[in-house]
Amino acid sequence: MIAKSLREFRRSLIWWTIGISAFMAMYLSIYPNISGNPDLYGAQALAKFPGALRDLMGGLQDMTSGLGYLQSVVYQLFVPMLFTVCAMLIANRAIAQPEEAGTLELVVTLPVDRRRLLLQRFAAFALGLLAVAVITLLVTWALAESVALGVGLDRLVAAHTGVYLVGLFFGSVTLAAGAASGRRAPSLALGGVWAVLGYVVVTVGQNVEAIAWLKWISPFHYYATGRPLYQGLPAGDYLVLAGAIAVLVLTAVLAFDRRDIGV
C-alpha cells in the first residue's frame, strides 16, 4: 500500500524536487555577485528597507556573509513555503483527492483496516516528502560548496530538517482535515491559512503584543527561533514539531475511522 501510494505521488514529488532545486540553484548562483557588492547589499544598505518588510524577511541582517545570505533568501521564507505548499498538495492526495474522485471507495473495501490504511497513506506521504528533502539538501550542499558559501553540512542539515518538519506539519494538518472531511479545498485552505498567519505572527507580529502569544501555535516559531543555520539543530523545538505531527496523525486516524466515505 505504501509503495502504491508513493507511485501515485511520484510525478508530483519529482516535479517539486526539480522546482525546489532550481530555486536553490538560481539564488545560490547569484551569491558571488552579492558578496562582491557590499555597498548594495551590506548591512547599511539593507537598513534602508522598510521595517515591516525587513521583519517579514526575518530581519535581513547581513546578505554578504554566506550564512546571512542563505538564511535570508533561502531558509527564512521561500524554501519553507515551497515545502509547505508541496507537502499540503501531496497530503491532499492521500485521502481527500481520491475520495472526491471516487477512487477511494474501492480502496477502503480492501481487506485493510481503516486506521492502518490511513497510517500507510501518511507514511507514504512522509517518506515522499523526506525524499524531496534529502535530494534538495544534497543539491543545496553541492551548490553551497561550488559558490564557496562557507556553511557546513551540519548546519544545512539542521535547517533542512526544520524545513522538512514544517512541511510535514502543514501536510499533516491538510491530511487530518481531509481525513475528517473528505474534501480537498477546505483541507488545503485550513493548512494555507494556518501557514500564512503562523508566519506573519512570528515575523511582523512578534512586536505586536496582542498577537505575539500566537507564536506558540505557529510551527515557524519552533523552526526559526532556534536559528538552526547559526546555532545547529534545535532538538527541543524540533521535538515539539514532531509531537504536534503525531497528534495530528492520531486525530486523522480517529476521524477517518469513524466516518462515511464518499458521501
Add this chain to the structure above:
Amino acid sequence: MTAVVRAEGLTKYYGRRRGLEDLTLEIRPGEIFGYLGPNGAGKTTTIRLLLDVIRPTRGHVRVLGAGSREAAVRARIGYLPGELALEGRERAADYLAFLGRVRGGVPAARIEALAERLDADLSVPMRKLSKGNKQKIGLIQAFMHEPDLLILDEPTGGLDPLVQQEFLTMVREVRASGRTVLMSSHVLAEVEHVSDRVGIVRAGRLVAVENVAALREKAMRRVELHFDAPVPAEAFADLPGVRELRVEGAGLRCTIDGRPDALVKAAARFTVVHLVSEEPDLEEIFLTYYSDEGRDDDRQEPA
C-alpha cells in the same frame, strides 16, 4: 446453513435524507440475489453499508459471518462499485495486480483469462479507458480473487450485449461453484434469467422478496392452441386457472394463471396441430411494485 448476508433493521440516514429504512434481509449461500429498485431507492446505500464504506444509523449487518467492520473478511468479498472511478496514468494491469496483492494474491494468469473473456485491454492507462472498458476492469477485479461473495452494483452499465452475456455466464459459474452473488439493477429483465431470488426496494424500503421460479410459475401467460378440427367450447369451460377463453372453430386462445396442466389435459382429448405459449412477462408484475403503494405491507416477506 448460515446466511451469507444477514441484515437486521438496517437503516441509513444521510443527515435528514433517508437512504434506507429498516432493511431486514437474508441472503443464502450459493444463491444469486437480484436487488431491484428505481433510481434513489437505496440499492447503493445498502451495498455500501455491507462493505463498511458507510456506517448504519441503526441496525446491523453481518457478512460472511463477520461484522461489517472486520477488515479481514473483505478479502472474501468481490465488490464492483456502482460509480466506478478509475484514474491516473497507471495501467489497468498494474492496478489489478496491486488489488490482487492486497487481497492475498491472485495468479496473473487468472487476470489475463478474465481480461480475455471480457475482451478488456489491460495495457491502457486507466484514465484513457472508455466507460464500458472501465466497467470491464471493475468486473475483473471483483471476480479475480474468486471471492465467496460477489457484490455488484449495477454491473452491466455500459457493457455491450456480447459482454453482458459473457458476464452472465461468469455469474452462473460463480453459483455453480457454490458461491454467492448479490447484484443490483433497475430492471428485472437484466437479472431474471440468472437470479434465484429478487428483492425490490422502493423509497428506502424493501417491499418484496420473491423467488423467481415461483414468480414465473404464478405469472399469467397467453396460450394459443390449434386443432385439426373444430372443438366444442364446453370442453374447456371452467378449467382451473384458465381465463379469457375464446374458442373459434379449430382455434383456442386463453390466458393461464399459474400452471397450464388442466388446459393441456383437456386439449389432449383432441388432436393438437400447433401450440404457442408466450413467456410470462415478469416485468409487468414487477412494475406493479414500482407503482402500487397499496401492496407494500401484504407483500413484505423478510426472508
